[in-house]
Amino acid sequence: MAIEINGSQVPVPDDPRVSLLDLLRESLHLTGTKKGCNQGACGACTVLVDGERIVSCLALAVQYEGRSITTIEGLSDGDALHPLQQAFIDHDGFQCGYCTPGQICSAIGMAAELRRGLPSHVTGDLTAERVPFSRVELQERMSGNLCCCGAHNGIIDAITETFGEVAA
Amino acid sequence: MTPFRYARATDVTDAVRLADGGARYLGGGTNLVDLMRETIERPAALVDVSGLPATIEAHDGGLLIGAAVRNTALAEHPAVRARYPVLARAILAGASAQIRNMATVGGNLLQRTRCAYFYDEEGSRCNKRVPGQGCDAIDGFNRIHAILGASPACVATHPSDMCVALAALDAIVHLHGPDGTRTVALTDFHTLPGERPDIETVLAPGELITALALPASPLAARSTYRKVRDRASYAFALVSVAAAIDLEDGIVRDVRLALGGVAHKPWRATKAETALRNGPATEAAFRAAAELELADAAPLAGNGFKVELARRAIVATLGELTGETA
Numbered sequence: 001m002a003i004e005i006n007g008s009q010v011p012v013p014d015d016p017r018v019s020l021l022d023l024l025r026e027s028l029h030l031t032g033t034k035k036g037c038n039q040g041a042c043g044a045c046t047v048l049v050d051g052e053r054i055v056s057c058l059a060l061a062v063q064y065e066g067r068s069i070t071t072i073e074g075l076s077d078g079d080a081l082h083p084l085q086q087a088f089i090d091h092d093g094f095q096c097g098y099c100t101p102g103q104i105c106s107a108i109g110m111a112a113e114l115r116r117g118l119p120s121h122v123t124g125d126l127t128a129e130r131v132p133f134s135r136v137e138l139q140e141r142m143s144g145n146l147c148c149c150g151a152h153n154g155i156i157d158a159i160t161e162t163f164g165e166v167a168a
Numbered sequence: 169m170t171p172f173r174y175a176r177a178t179d180v181t182d183a184v185r186l187a188d189g190g191a192r193y194l195g196g197g198t199n200l201v202d203l204m205r206e207t208i209e210r211p212a213a214l215v216d217v218s219g220l221p222a223t224i225e226a227h228d229g230g231l232l233i234g235a236a237v238r239n240t241a242l243a244e245h246p247a248v249r250a251r252y253p254v255l256a257r258a259i260l261a262g263a264s265a266q267i268r269n270m271a272t273v274g275g276n277l278l279q280r281t282r283c284a285y286f287y288d289e290e291g292s293r294c295n296k297r298v299p300g301q302g303c304d305a306i307d308g309f310n311r312i313h314a315i316l317g318a319s320p321a322c323v324a325t326h327p328s329d330m331c332v333a334l335a336a337l338d339a340i341v342h343l344h345g346p347d348g349t350r351t352v353a354l355t356d357f358h359t360l361p362g363e364r365p366d367i368e369t370v371l372a373p374g375e376l377i378t379a380l381a382l383p384a385s386p387l388a389a390r391s392t393y394r395k396v397r398d399r400a401s402y403a404f405a406l407v408s409v410a411a412a413i414d415l416e417d418g419i420v421r422d423v424r425l426a427l428g429g430v431a432h433k434p435w436r437a438t439k440a441e442t443a444l445r446n447g448p449a450t451e452a453a454f455r456a457a458a459e460l461e462l463a464d465a466a467p468l469a470g471n472g473f474k475v476e477l478a479r480r481a482i483v484a485t486l487g488e489l490t491g492e493t494a
């Protein structure tokens with residue numbers, strides 16, 4: 001009965017009411033993942049499960065037994081930042097920083113979706129194997145992550161620099 | 169959240185046995201966990217069916233989709249993208265990428281209304297939450313509410329995008345319950361509110377959704393979904409249209425049309441379909457069919473705009489599919 005979190009095996013909580021988000025923050029003190037709305041609407045709590053992005057506030061931890069979770073704390077290699085973390089700094093991809101861990105995890109999940117050729121609401125040709133990488137595509141694909149500081153332009157620039165090639 | 173017991177089902181029989189007629193099934197949790205946290209739902213036990221087989225298989229010329237298939241996986245499937253574009257487009261128009269990665273097909277069908285009075289347990293009356301209590305939406309802020317098929321007891325809408333496409337595609341819901349298996353047409357699965365808005369589907373206690381069948385549909389290859397909402401992305405529909413059309417020499421040979429955001433269930437627009445069949449594919453004909461479908465619309469104080477919005481959305485969607493741009 002364990003969940004893998006950033007490479008460590010963590011016991012599943014006894015109380016099935018505990019969300020994955022509360023397990024991370026309250027039990028494991030991994031406070032990088034943020035609680036915004038706690039109802040699936042803001043994306044601040046986004047983490048990766050086996051590489052796929054989800055909102056951890058609507059996830060009961062017990063459902064994720066045997067799965068592998070990556071949070072913002074699991075992205076850097078010691079002091080060496082993930083390229084997207086560095087790009088957020090270089091492009092002013094944040095102001096207060098509250099949405100940032102969610103934005104970064106979400107964008108990494110999004111890059112994998114682009115690589116697979118998953119279409120989006122704004123994709124013209126649903127059957128195309130490759131999705132065009134464009135600002136409009138990015139805006140649509142990242143719409144599940146709100147930023148109340150309005151750092152969107154920097155966020156888009158950081159993601160474009162890091163992942164602009166993946167769909168090409 | 170009220171305490172509950174949790175069990176994980178290994179297969180369909182196991183799930184139905186574990187639920188024992190009383191527990192609630194748990195898919196991705198994106199609606200149920202939220203409602204449990206708000207104490208609007210208080211199940212004593214949850215049976216997790218999110219790990220049941222999530223396969224998409226060929227079936228009678230169409231597709232059989234396991235109830236645990238994630239929304240993303242369904243929209244991504246090559247056969248859905250090529251043969252049922254309306255379904256892929258409807259799913260991709262809903263929620264966010266994160267939520268689509270979690271949400272299951274079964275859970276999407278049973279997601280509950282986004283009426284604010286339904287969510288406001290402490291401050292509002294709602295016949296869905298407490299039958300007989302009254303409805304504060306009818307004389308309240310009802311901009312997002314129903315214009316078709318509502319009752320004096322409830323004016324809530326069904327919020328799913330996916331289900332609107334499924335209604336247009338004549339999808340069949342496969343069920344497995346304590347008394348065996350049965351199938352129900354998606355258009356008969358959700359109910360109108362009548363006097364019992366707390367009852368939202370024909371699902372019996374303990375019955376599990378096991379799969380969805382999409383029949384073979386040559387006309388679905390020419391299909392699309394249009395969603396009108398308050399912002400360009402990540403918002404529920406004010407009005408949406410799912411349409412498929414078979415066109416020959418400018419004549420509508422066959423057509424499927426369904427509306428979202430307008431009623432307590434995905435609204436199959438059969439009157440408009442009948443009016444369109446074997447008629448010319450012109451903007452005037454589309455407009456006339458839309459008028460007919462909305463002739464019975466009964467808007468509330470805050471949502472009169474939806475009637476004209478629905479008409480225009482129908483005309484624009486059919487126009488897009490036929491090249492008769494409005």
Ligand SMILES: Cc1cc2nc3c(=O)[nH]c(=O)nc-3n(C[C@H](O)[C@H](O)[C@H](O)COP(=O)(O)OP(=O)(O)OC[C@H]3O[C@@H](n4cnc5c(N)ncnc54)[C@H](O)[C@@H]3O)c2cc1C
Nearest residue numbers: 040195196197198199200262263272274275276278329377
């Ligand atoms: C912020 C936000 C925005 C959203 N925006 C949209 C939108 O724009 N468009 C849209 O269509 N949807 C939207 N949604 C809703 C989303 O699509 C649903 O929450 C989701 O589809 C529910 O699926 P689930 O598997 O998570 O269901 P759960 O939450 O697990 O379950 C929902 C219901 O289904 C029942 N259930 C689940 N599986 C089965 C089964 N196999 N058999 C019987 N009963 C079952 C549960 O008991 C529960 O009653 C949004 C949700 C959120 C949180």
Ligand code: FES
Nearest residue numbers: 036037038043057
């Ligand atoms: S905290 Fe999870 S989406 Fe807002």
Ligand code: FES
Nearest residue numbers: 095097147148149
């Ligand atoms: S940086 Fe403040 S919310 Fe996005």
